[in-house]
Amino acid sequence: MKPYIKRASAAELEWVKSSYSGNNGNCVEVATLPGGGRALRDSKNLGGPALTMSPVGFDAFVRSVVDGDLSQP
Template sequence: MKPYIERASAAGLEWVKSSYSGNNGNCVEVASLPGGGRALRDSKNPGGPTLTMSIAGFDAFVRSVVDGDLNQP
């Protein structure tokens, strides 16, 4: 699996934004990939690059965010 999709808009994926997202435009959207895995993109740049990862990698990423492991000092 490539670590990114260069043109997300060409991928034909169904993107979902969290219900916790506000209207400030600073959102991350997620899509399920046809062969499994997840794709993430910046909602401000829907045609831009997209990060892809396995389902296990996505679950670990979400756990790290929830646990605060990715907070900057």
């Protein structure tokens, strides 16, 4: 799997934004990839790149966010 998709809008994926997202434009959208992986993109840049992760990598990423491991010092 490539680590990114160069043009997310051309990938023909179904992108989902969290229902907890406000209207401030600072959102991340997620799409399920064939094989169960996930792609992440910035909702302000729909045609820009998207990061891709394996199912295991995405689970680890979400756990890190929930646990606060990715917060800035």
